Amino acid sequence: MATIKDIAKEANVSIATVSHVINNTRFVKEETKNKVLRAMEKLNYFPNFAARILSGQNSNIIGLIIPDIGSYFVMMVVKGIENVLQENGYMFFLNTTDEKIEKEKKIVKFMCDQFVDGIIVAPAIGDHSFYNEITKEKGTPIVFLDRKPFGIRRDLVLADNFKGSYEAICLLIKKGHKKIGIISGPPGLTSTDERLNGYIRALNEYGLPVDDSLIKFGDNTFESGYKLTEELFEEKKITALYVVNDAMSLGSVQFLKKKAIKIPEQLALIGFDDSMWSLIVDPPLTVVQQPAYEIGKKAAELLLQRIREKESKTKYEYEEHRLQTKLIIRKSC
Amino acid sequence: MATIKDIAKEANVSIATVSHVINNTRFVKEETKNKVLRAMEKLNYFPNFAARILSGQNSNIIGLIIPDIGSYFVMMVVKGIENVLQENGYMFFLNTTDEKIEKEKKIVKFMCDQFVDGIIVAPAIGDHSFYNEITKEKGTPIVFLDRKPFGIRRDLVLADNFKGSYEAICLLIKKGHKKIGIISGPPGLTSTDERLNGYIRALNEYGLPVDDSLIKFGDNTFESGYKLTEELFEEKKITALYVVNDAMSLGSVQFLKKKAIKIPEQLALIGFDDSMWSLIVDPPLTVVQQPAYEIGKKAAELLLQRIREKESKTKYEYEEHRLQTKLIIRKSC
DNA sequence: ATAATTTATTTAAACGTTTATATAAACGCT
DNA sequence: AGCGTTTATATAAACGTTTAAATAAATTAT
Numbered sequence: 001m002a003t004i005k006d007i008a009k010e011a012n013v014s015i016a017t018v019s020h021v022i023n024n025t026r027f028v029k030e031e032t033k034n035k036v037l038r039a040m041e042k043l044n045y046f047p048n049f050a051a052r053i054l055s056g057q058n059s060n061i062i063g064l065i066i067p068d069i070g071s072y073f074v075m076m077v078v079k080g081i082e083n084v085l086q087e088n089g090y091m092f093f094l095n096t097t098d099e100k101i102e103k104e105k106k107i108v109k110f111m112c113d114q115f116v117d118g119i120i121v122a123p124a125i126g127d128h129s130f131y132n133e134i135t136k137e138k139g140t141p142i143v144f145l146d147r148k149p150f151g152i153r154r155d156l157v158l159a160d161n162f163k164g165s166y167e168a169i170c171l172l173i174k175k176g177h178k179k180i181g182i183i184s185g186p187p188g189l190t191s192t193d194e195r196l197n198g199y200i201r202a203l204n205e206y207g208l209p210v211d212d213s214l215i216k217f218g219d220n221t222f223e224s225g226y227k228l229t230e231e232l233f234e235e236k237k238i239t240a241l242y243v244v245n246d247a248m249s250l251g252s253v254q255f256l257k258k259k260a261i262k263i264p265e266q267l268a269l270i271g272f273d274d275s276m277w278s279l280i281v282d283p284p285l286t287v288v289q290q291p292a293y294e295i296g297k298k299a300a301e302l303l304l305q306r307i308r309e310k311e312s313k314t315k316y317e318y319e320e321h322r323l324q325t326k327l328i329i330r331k332s333c
Numbered sequence: 334m335a336t337i338k339d340i341a342k343e344a345n346v347s348i349a350t351v352s353h354v355i356n357n358t359r360f361v362k363e364e365t366k367n368k369v370l371r372a373m374e375k376l377n378y379f380p381n382f383a384a385r386i387l388s389g390q391n392s393n394i395i396g397l398i399i400p401d402i403g404s405y406f407v408m409m410v411v412k413g414i415e416n417v418l419q420e421n422g423y424m425f426f427l428n429t430t431d432e433k434i435e436k437e438k439k440i441v442k443f444m445c446d447q448f449v450d451g452i453i454v455a456p457a458i459g460d461h462s463f464y465n466e467i468t469k470e471k472g473t474p475i476v477f478l479d480r481k482p483f484g485i486r487r488d489l490v491l492a493d494n495f496k497g498s499y500e501a502i503c504l505l506i507k508k509g510h511k512k513i514g515i516i517s518g519p520p521g522l523t524s525t526d527e528r529l530n531g532y533i534r535a536l537n538e539y540g541l542p543v544d545d546s547l548i549k550f551g552d553n554t555f556e557s558g559y560k561l562t563e564e565l566f567e568e569k570k571i572t573a574l575y576v577v578n579d580a581m582s583l584g585s586v587q588f589l590k591k592k593a594i595k596i597p598e599q600l601a602l603i604g605f606d607d608s609m610w611s612l613i614v615d616p617p618l619t620v621v622q623q624p625a626y627e628i629g630k631k632a633a634e635l636l637l638q639r640i641r642e643k644e645s646k647t648k649y650e651y652e653e654h655r656l657q658t659k660l661i662i663r664k665s666c
Numbered sequence: 667a668t669a670a671t672t673t674a675t676t677t678a679a680a681c682g683t684t685t686a687t688a689t690a691a692a693c694g695c696t
Numbered sequence: 697a698g699c700g701t702t703t704a705t706a707t708a709a710a711c712g713t714t715t716a717a718a719t720a721a722a723t724t725a726t
Contacts, residue, residue: 046447054383069411069415078402086428110379114381383683385682386711
């Protein structure tokens with residue numbers, strides 16, 4: 001593979017000149033520049049990443065850390081990120097934490113110590129104050145995604161979970177429902193906690209009692225959706241149910257289908273996340289749609305902006321971007 | 334951040350000794366080794382990736398190239414890969430080609446020229462002979478995934494698409510169907526071409542005519558599934574339909590549902606890929622399930638093996654791993 | 667004509683590793 | 697004691713860049 005030295009020799013200039021041509025970091029006479037460019041073309045030169053990084057340049061690599069691969073939401077977020085990064089000549093590492101905060105810490109530390117220019121992270125449940133210490137040294141920009149970190153203030157891009165839920169529950173209340181159950185996510189997970197809060201707020205606003213026994217905490221799996229729907233429907237005689245993520249919604253639907261419970265006549269249902277299948281279940285599911293692709297896109301854009309600002313030493317305040325959800329009304333409520 | 338020099342100073346040895354302790358590349362007296370290890374511990378040392386790579390070491394980074402993020406199948410494949418890599422201390426870059434062979438070439442060339450130890454690629458439709466030239470220089474191991482490359486022989490991990498389809502169509506024939514339609518993928522895409530071949534073979538085997546007008550080529554989207562199902566059902570009076578991927582199956586179901594066409598009475602349906610929703614559509618969908626996670630896992634394992642073999646200069650023959658599909662019989666046929 | 671300034675280019679050090687080669691110490695043998 | 701071996705460690709070059717400092721050439725001012 002051709003190196004900068006080969007180019008220098010071919011073009012009869014020093015390696016410094018070649019470097020300056022490549023990076024546009026100093027004026028080089030038109031004639032010389034052309035010689036260099038021609039040599040680069042001829043030898044099919046591409047600068048060596050490792051060398052570049054070692055001598056202190058940006059790597060154009062960012063780290064992406066998520067708890068788990070495996071949901072439509074995550075997939076679309078990643079897609080949004082990937083598109084923005086590709087357009088801007090960046091690459092990314094994808095790492096999963098398995099929802100383990102210790103693993104997250106290790107990965108973040110490693111990435112910062114090494115060569116990433118920035119990090120996008122959907123944090124695992126836990127205390128995130130260790131980020132302060134880790135980023136102190138180099139000040140690697142970090143954008144949090146989907147979940148609000150605990151114990152620190154940072155840039156943050158996520159859906160307006162509270163409002164999305166609030167609107168959904170308002171709709172149910174307006175339709176006359178008084179006993180509305182909710183299947184929330186694991187406590188401590190800010191995204192689903194916020195959805196629970198939206199539920200509570202709506203009930204309060206309309207003067208309905210908040211009955212703790214109608215609030216169930218699932219673990220965002222199909223199975224827990226199935227099981228908790230059973231509990232709520234059989235034991236609590238709810239007339240409406242709000243399920244805060246797509247895997248659990250699917251579990252709900254499966255239970256109701258199995259027991260031949262009529263939707264929405266016997267139980268009105270609203271889910272979260274608009275997967276492709278919400279259209280083809282029977283009846284089509286009313287859902288709170290969060291703009292997954294846009295969340296990824298925005299997070300990547302914000303991170304790239306922060307990286308640029310870091311280079312130019314611009315001061316900035318952390319921002320919280322709340323992307324709006326959309327209540328897609330179909331036939332299930 | 335601590336460097337190898339700091340460790341050397343702290344432990345009162347040379348940097349060479351430190352390096353040898355780290356890499357176990359030469360005998361070091363127990364006592365000296367301990368001093369070094371203690372110093373590393375104390376200064377929280379982690380070797381610098383860029384420097385390591387620059388001096389010719391393996392990067393422990395592999396490249397993952399796929400046409401597109403956005404299907405359940407791809408997601409599970411990536412998950413399988415990620416798990417294996419994480420267990421083995423490898424990281425990976427994820428890149429998409431948008432099904433453009435030129436983009437693929439650029440990415441592969443870049444990755445090989447730079448620092449990846451190996452590549453896993455689900456190739457875009459097109460001629461892949463350029464791989465020979467690109468990998469000649471360094472011999473970077475490459476494992477192909479899901480699709481058979483055109484024009485070259487390489488390691489390959491994918492589902493037994495032919496057999497999966499063959500079994501599905503046999504089932505339909507045994508149930509008495511004579512006019513069986515198929516919605517295949519874009520011609521040239523080996524995965525769906527193989528599925529089409531399985532269909533043809535089954536018909537031949539049972540002495541049924543292969544009617545070209547019952548074979549439609551979609552583009553693996555929901556919309557094309559919808560549209561082509563309409564064409565086949567309305568114009569061709571088929572009694573059974575086989576759809577070769579999940580997004581198109583979903584489109585099929587949606588069309589049938591909209592027109593209130595009874596499954597399987599009016600049209601028997603078999604899909605491909607077992608997504609979560611195939612259980613909750615009405616009726617639950619019979620599908621050919623391919624082991625996505627295992628495909629990813631196997632590809633990663635094979636690649637790591639190739640990387641090790643390259644280091645130890647072991648000769649090897651390219652392998653083709655066909656993972657078996659499973660016909661999951663539900664109520665749609 | 668010479669000095670001062672500006673412009674264009676080169677030299678060499680630095681980044682943090684690996685590793686071939688050199689050196690030093692310890693030991694066993696005559 | 698002197699020599700050759702073995703064992704343990706150190707020195708220094710190399711990897712391919714960037715960049716501060718040095719140099720050389722061209723221009724302007726005195």
